[in-house]
Amino acid sequence: MSATSWFQDVPNIPFEGPGSDNPLAFTHYNADEVVAGQTMREHLRFAVCYWHSMRGTGADPFGVGCRNMPWSEADNDMQAAHQAMDAMFELVTKLGVPFWCFHDRDIAPERNDLSETNAKLDEMIDHAERLQESTGVRLLWGTACLFAHPRYMGGAGTSPSVDVFAHAAAQVKKAIEVTHRLGGAGYVFWGGREGYDTLLNTDMRRDGEHLARLMHLAVEHKQALGFEGQFYIEPKPCEPSTHQYDYDAQSCHAFLLKHDLVDHFKLNIEANHATLAGHTFHHELDYAAGHDLLGSIDANRGDPLLGWDTDQFPTDLQDATMAMLVVLQSGGLTTGGLNFDAKLRRQSTDPVDLFYAHIGGMDTFARALKISAQIMADGRLDELKRLRYASWDSALGRSIEDGTASMVDLEAHALKANVQAIDSGRQELIENILNGYF
Ligand code: XLS
Ligand code: NI
Ligand code: NI
Numbered sequence: 001m002s003a004t005s006w007f008q009d010v011p012n013i014p015f016e017g018p019g020s021d022n023p024l025a026f027t028h029y030n031a032d033e034v035v036a037g038q039t040m041r042e043h044l045r046f047a048v049c050y051w052h053s054m055r056g057t058g059a060d061p062f063g064v065g066c067r068n069m070p071w072s073e074a075d076n077d078m079q080a081a082h083q084a085m086d087a088m089f090e091l092v093t094k095l096g097v098p099f100w101c102f103h104d105r106d107i108a109p110e111r112n113d114l115s116e117t118n119a120k121l122d123e124m125i126d127h128a129e130r131l132q133e134s135t136g137v138r139l140l141w142g143t144a145c146l147f148a149h150p151r152y153m154g155g156a157g158t159s160p161s162v163d164v165f166a167h168a169a170a171q172v173k174k175a176i177e178v179t180h181r182l183g184g185a186g187y188v189f190w191g192g193r194e195g196y197d198t199l200l201n202t203d204m205r206r207d208g209e210h211l212a213r214l215m216h217l218a219v220e221h222k223q224a225l226g227f228e229g230q231f232y233i234e235p236k237p238c239e240p241s242t243h244q245y246d247y248d249a250q251s252c253h254a255f256l257l258k259h260d261l262v263d264h265f266k267l268n269i270e271a272n273h274a275t276l277a278g279h280t281f282h283h284e285l286d287y288a289a290g291h292d293l294l295g296s297i298d299a300n301r302g303d304p305l306l307g308w309d310t311d312q313f314p315t316d317l318q319d320a321t322m323a324m325l326v327v328l329q330s331g332g333l334t335t336g337g338l339n340f341d342a343k344l345r346r347q348s349t350d351p352v353d354l355f356y357a358h359i360g361g362m363d364t365f366a367r368a369l370k371i372s373a374q375i376m377a378d379g380r381l382d383e384l385k386r387l388r389y390a391s392w393d394s395a396l397g398r399s400i401e402d403g404t405a406s407m408v409d410l411e412a413h414a415l416k417a418n419v420q421a422i423d424s425g426r427q428e429l430i431e432n433i434l435n436g437y438f
Contacts, residue, residue: 006071006087010355012094024355029366031096036328036373043327044365045337047099047140048092049298050106052311052343053354054084060346067349077109081124089131095358099140099185101339104175105148114167118174125178132182140337141186141232141268141296142179144171147193147240157214158194158207158245165210172218180227185335186296187227188268189215190234195241211245212259219264230335232268232295235284237277239309248277249287256293266295270341271319272302272309282322289330296336297323299361313342313357317438320368321375328372338365371437380433384426 016025031041057065057072071083085107092100108124111117132138146156146168154160156168179187194211196202215231222231233256237247246252249267256262267288274284281301288294301319303310314320327333340361344353375381391397396413399405 006090007094007351010094010352013096013359026359027363029362035369040366040369041098043332043369045099045333046097046362047101047337047339048097049339049341050088050100050102054088055106056343058346066346069351081108082127085124085127089135089137091354092137093135099138099337101140103143103145105145114170121178125181128182139182139184140339141188142175142184143188144175152193155193157211169214169217173221176218176221176227177225179229180225184229186230186232188232188234191244191246192240195244197242208245215261230295231265233265234268234270236273248279249284253291253293267293268296268298270298270300271314272300272311275302276309281319285323285326289326294330297338298341299338299365300342311341311343313361315360315364317364317367320364321371324368325372325375328376375437381430384430
């Protein structure tokens with residue numbers, strides 16, 4: 001760690017339990033506490049994201065940044081980059097978070113040509129490597145920022161310009177290499193500009209082929225490097241593009257299947273992206289888990305009154321509980337984790353707000369973990385679901401599921417059974433049981 005402290009007044013955050021009124025303590029996140037066979041630290045695998053936490057300024061489309069974090073005040077951009085990284089490792093260490101995540105351009109500034117840019121990135125990766133070693137903090141995933149620079153206005157892998165495609169490929173190549181160097185557990189592709197604003201100037205079929213080529217090239221490079229981290233696609237339906245190709249979990253699945261990539265990718269599901277797609281967080285996680293695609297999670301929330309990606313810190317206990325229930329039922333996160341892809345509100349201008357924000361998110365997910373473990377141990381909700389599908393466990397149900405029943409067999413059954421209705425779905429009862437856990 002550097003000699004300077006960026007959060008002088010903040011101690012290492014202790015666990016004090018539910019009775020505590022210390023705002024700089026955890027009330028539920030107790031890293032070493034064992035829940036359902038594993039410690040909270042192992043289950044939750046929290047990560048701090050570099051972009052919002054260290055580089056966020058509170059800027060929005062109506063106003064410039066209004067938060068000047070002390071690490072951003074420097075004589076030049078490389079000094080600021082070093083300071084931001086020192087501050088992030090201090091934040092992560094004081095929170096007791098085991099992981100971090102970054103985009104290449106979050107940690108080092110872009111220069112006028114790629115080789116100079118790569119040199120600056122290498123300098124910051126050296127620094128990150130030293131800090132990871134001295135703190136024990138690990139990299140959950142890295143990624144390339146393929147959306148901020150003007151060259152990417154028309155997409156990266158789906159740019160109409162082949163020069164831009166080549167630049168994107170070079171950037172992804174480098175970002176995978178540095179992620180590998182830092183021992184990253186994964187690598188994310190989020191395609192904010194992989195989409196379109198109008199089909200009148202867009203060849204959608206060709207865009208899809210190009211995007212798949214970029215993914216295949218990345219897989220080949222990963223194998224050549226011997227990088228064993230997991231690749232993820234992060235679905236999002238829109239914003240900044242009007243329509244994004246990685247719309248939701250199900251459309252990503254179709255893309256991966258069509259282009260023969262499904263063995264090489266899992267999904268990174270973000271709560272606010274789910275709601276933008278008209279789904280719940282629960283839906284996206286359940287789809288991913290049900291198709292062996294649940295890899296990692298961007299833990300945040302939207303504002304139901306606003307139709308955009310507000311990336312707020314997650315504080316909704318029921319939402320988080322549904323998420324943890326899917327995670328536990330699918331056997332837990334392995335390479336992935338819970339990355340706080342979340343930003344402070346524009347009016348939260350004090351560095352200590354980063355602590356309040358993360359403490360709130362961590363306590364919410366810790367409670368959600370405990371509640372979901374209890375829901376699973378009780379088995380009441382599971383049992384109701386099992387009963388609802390019980391007829392499928394009959395001889396007829398099995399013969400349909402295993403493909404041996406014919407239309408003629410089913411007709412014979414229907415003529416005999418004369419079905420008019422089925423048993424109650426019991427939604428109100430189920431919701432009452434669920435509320436009983438909170
Ligand atoms: C933006 C995305 C982005 C990805 C990483 O909406 O959530 O932050 O997580 O590129
Ligand atoms: Ni995200
Ligand atoms: Ni987002």
